[in-house]
Amino acid sequence: MNSRTGISKEFSIMVHLSSTLLKRYHGGFVVIRLALGGCTNRPFYRIVAAFNKRARDSKYIEQLGTYDPLPNIYNEKLVSLNYGRIKYWIGCGAHTTKPVAKLLGLSGFFPLHPMTVTEAERKRKQAVLMEAQQVGEGDKEDEQDKEEQEA
Amino acid sequence: MFQVARSPAALFRLLTPRGGVLVEAVRGRKSRNDPKAKSKVDRVKLPPPIDPEEMVVLKERYREYDLIVRALRAEFREEVMRRRYEEQVGSRAEERAKREAEEHRALMEWNDRENLRLRQLREVRVQKQVEEEAKRRAEEILLHEERRQCVLKEKEQEILQLQEDVKTFITPENLEQRIEEALDNPKNYNFAIDKEGRVVKRTVLP
Numbered sequence: 001m002n003s004r005t006g007i008s009k010e011f012s013i014m015v016h017l018s019s020t021l022l023k024r025y026h027g028g029f030v031v032i033r034l035a036l037g038g039c040t041n042r043p044f045y046r047i048v049a050a051f052n053k054r055a056r057d058s059k060y061i062e063q064l065g066t067y068d069p070l071p072n073i074y075n076e077k078l079v080s081l082n083y084g085r086i087k088y089w090i091g092c093g094a095h096t097t098k099p100v101a102k103l104l105g106l107s108g109f110f111p112l113h114p115m116t117v118t119e120a121e122r123k124r125k126q127a128v129l130m131e132a133q134q135v136g137e138g139d140k141e142d143e144q145d146k147e148e149q150e151a
Numbered sequence: 152m153f154q155v156a157r158s159p160a161a162l163f164r165l166l167t168p169r170g171g172v173l174v175e176a177v178r179g180r181k182s183r184n185d186p187k188a189k190s191k192v193d194r195v196k197l198p199p200p201i202d203p204e205e206m207v208v209l210k211e212r213y214r215e216y217d218l219i220v221r222a223l224r225a226e227f228r229e230e231v232m233r234r235r236y237e238e239q240v241g242s243r244a245e246e247r248a249k250r251e252a253e254e255h256r257a258l259m260e261w262n263d264r265e266n267l268r269l270r271q272l273r274e275v276r277v278q279k280q281v282e283e284e285a286k287r288r289a290e291e292i293l294l295h296e297e298r299r300q301c302v303l304k305e306k307e308q309e310i311l312q313l314q315e316d317v318k319t320f321i322t323p324e325n326l327e328q329r330i331e332e333a334l335d336n337p338k339n340y341n342f343a344i345d346k347e348g349r350v351v352k353r354t355v356l357p
Contacts, residue, residue, distance in 0.1 A: 087227050087230070088227075088231060090223070090224055090228075091224075091227035091228045091229075091230055091231030091232075092228075092231060110220060110223065111215075111219045111220070112216075113216065114209055114213050114216050117212065118205065118208075118209055118212070
């Protein structure tokens with residue numbers, strides 16, 4: 001018989017860890033993220049509270065909403081959020097992924113994500129540049145036409 | 152190296168002749184010790200270019216965002232803990248305990264009433280059963296008595312019959328007399344009978 005105090009070569013007890021112990025042991029945490037569903041060329045996301053180590057689409061703890069990335073006939077992207085439960089999970093210490101944080105920011109539950117603002121600014125600058133370019137090209141064409149007419 | 156990909160990864164033809172097989176390749180086609188491709192030997196991978204002004208602004212924004220989100224998290228955590236506390240210890244627990252006590256009392260009352268009702272029914276039923284038992288037993292006793300009487304009567308009949316039969320028995324004293332009688336009166340048991348039941352006794356003894 002191996003004594004528990006001494007060093008035993010074989011394991012004297014083998015135990016199945018319960019979920020709390022398992023979480024502690026693996027250092028896992030709860031995460032609010034998007035789980036992908038839908039069909040080919042038609043994605044659809046569920047906003048879901050799940051353990052970090054689980055696969056993206058596999059068993060989750062609770063569904064907290066949906067996000068449809070394709071715009072509908074009124075050019076809207078529909079998002080649903082269960083604020084009460086999201087509050088509960090964040091109070092229990094759940095992390096959020098970047099897209100979920102952005103969605104929450106846009107909905108007003110969180111402050112606006114910095115990258116949303118930055119991306120919007122970048123797009124605006126790009127749009128202004130493109131307009132300037134087009135205007136410049138239009139001028140150039142006018143000048144060319146004038147030269148041809150003169151010539 | 153060649154794995155089964157769940158999502159359609161980049162499909163490209165290997166260097167095979169016409170009618171080549173399309174092999175689905177996954178990220179990380181090369182294993183650890185494969186040499187770099189000739190076209191990529193001199194490639195220097197640089198991080199994406201950043202605008203310093205934008206970076207400063209972005210850092211400031213992130214700092215504020217982080218602050219606010221941390222504050223929100225703390226608030227939510229506090230709310231969750233407060234709710235839990237209320238559940239277990241605070242006012243809600245008391246209300247719940249009161250409600251449950253009320254419910255328990257009401258249910259116990261109902262239970263008592265039901266018990267009373269059933270008890271009354273049971274008593275009536277038991278009474279009836281006892282009476283029936285007594286009746287049945289009395290009847291049984293009567294029957295038994297009757298049967299006994301019948302049997303006795305039969306036995307008496309038999310005894311009387313026997314007493315009468317004794318007179319016709321053949322005893323050593325009667326023996327000779329009876330033999331003489333039998334020899335003197337020959338009896339003829341032969342007869343014929345037809346389907347209608349007409350008996351014919353015509354045979355003659357020799």
